[in-house]
Amino acid sequence: MITAGHRLTQYAHGGGCACKIPPGELEAIVAGLIGPGSAGLLVGLDDGDDAAVVRIDGDTAVLSTADFFTPVVDDAYDFGRIAAANALSDVYAMGGRPVLAINLVGWPRDLLPTELLREVLRGGLDIATEAGCPVAGGHSIDDPEPKYGMAVTGLAHPDRLLRNDAARAGQAITLTKPLGVGVLNNRHKATGEVFEQAIASMVTLNREACAAALEAGLRAATDVTGFGLLGHLYKMARASGVTAVIDAAAVPYLDGARQALADGFVSGGTRRNLDWVRPNLESGVDEDELLLLADAQTSGGLLLAGEIATGGVVIGEFIPRRDAVIQVR
Ligand code: CO
Numbered sequence: 200m201i202t203a204g205h206r207l208t209q210y211a212h213g214g215g216c217a218c219k220i221p222p223g224e225l226e227a228i229v230a231g232l233i234g235p236g237s238a239g240l241l242v243g244l245d246d247g248d249d250a251a252v253v254r255i256d257g258d259t260a261v262l263s264t265a266d267f268f269t270p271v272v273d274d275a276y277d278f279g280r281i282a283a284a285n286a287l288s289d290v291y292a293m294g295g296r297p298v299l300a301i302n303l304v305g306w307p308r309d310l311l312p313t314e315l316l317r318e319v320l321r322g323g324l325d326i327a328t329e330a331g332c333p334v335a336g337g338h339s340i341d342d343p344e345p346k347y348g349m350a351v352t353g354l355a356h357p358d359r360l361l362r363n364d365a366a367r368a369g370q371a372i373t374l375t376k377p378l379g380v381g382v383l384n385n386r387h388k389a390t391g392e393v394f395e396q397a398i399a400s401m402v403t404l405n406r407e408a409c410a411a412a413l414e415a416g417l418r419a420a421t422d423v424t425g426f427g428l429l430g431h432l433y434k435m436a437r438a439s440g441v442t443a444v445i446d447a448a449a450v451p452y453l454d455g456a457r458q459a460l461a462d463g464f465v466s467g468g469t470r471r472n473l474d475w476v477r478p479n480l481e482s483g484v485d486e487d488e489l490l491l492l493a494d495a496q497t498s499g500g501l502l503l504a505g506e507i508a509t510g511g512v513v514i515g516e517f518i519p520r521r522d523a524v525i526q527v528r
């Protein structure tokens with residue numbers, strides 16, 4: 200455990216993707232702030248996709264995304280690995296391959312030793328290296344709260360993008376990582392207990408999930424991060440003009456997630472996610488089950504329209520649009 204006597208999570212007001220600006224609030228802020236664009240912009244801000252995409256020529260599209268957040272875990276090296284896997288994920292969620300990353304750093308120089316920042320950066324470098332993506336430079340500022348992430352550039356074929364507006368009725372809903380890191384991270388922040396299963400899940404790249412989706416000829420994907428499964432599924436179903444039906448019993452969870460919920464470690468971000476989706480939700484399950492489905496993930500898996508050969512669990516299906524954009528049963 201690399202902490203140099205400091206519990207990194209105690210320097211953060213919120214953790215991981217749970218420190219995102221709430222989804223409804225963000226949509227209101229950016230509404231109408233869409234430039235004249237260009238003919239080459241394939242994916243912009245309109246439907247809240249994972250990365251912006253421009254077409255360079257018939258075979259090449261460039262993807263651009265950035266993600267950074269406050270510490271989700273106390274271990275500096277693990278925090279770096281998690282933040283990098285999470286930033287790289289938005290490229291995989293679009294069907295791309297990352298080709299260049301730069302670091303984004305906020306660090307309280309007066310409060311935390313720079314050796315810890317070095318460990319954060321080392322973690323980020325190790326995960327980017329695993330992804331075959333060079334890390335060169337970046338930007339750092341003195342900041343009252345530690346923050347780390349990356350801006351990542353990726354490449355994809357313009358005709359083989361995985362978009363969040365391309366789900367069709369009749370397709371299965373597939374999830375490639377179990378849920379529950381939000382509630383486990385929240386427990387870690389409160390008690391210091393370490394959940395290796397959550398760390399292992401968060402540092403796992405979505406590269407294989409992306410490859411499996413492309414291999415299966417799928418067209419629609421997003422990654423499950425701060426808005427939780429319900430939030431990201433809502434965005435995907437809304438953008439695609441379909442209704443998503445979830446079989447709650449089929450959704451996989453990390454060990455300890457249910458217990459952490461029962462013990463009261465639900466984050467404010469998770470509650471905001473559920474509040475945001477609720478007007479468009481028809482539910483046959485209890486509130487606890489909905490909170491688990493809305494659990495704010497950090498570096499979560501891919502959510503796919505369609506099935507893949509390995510590495511995914513089918514948790515429901517898309518059907519023609521009904522009154523509710525999401526049905527849980
Ligand atoms: Co994303």
Ligand code: CO
Pocket residue numbers: 249264265266289424
């Ligand atoms: Co993102």
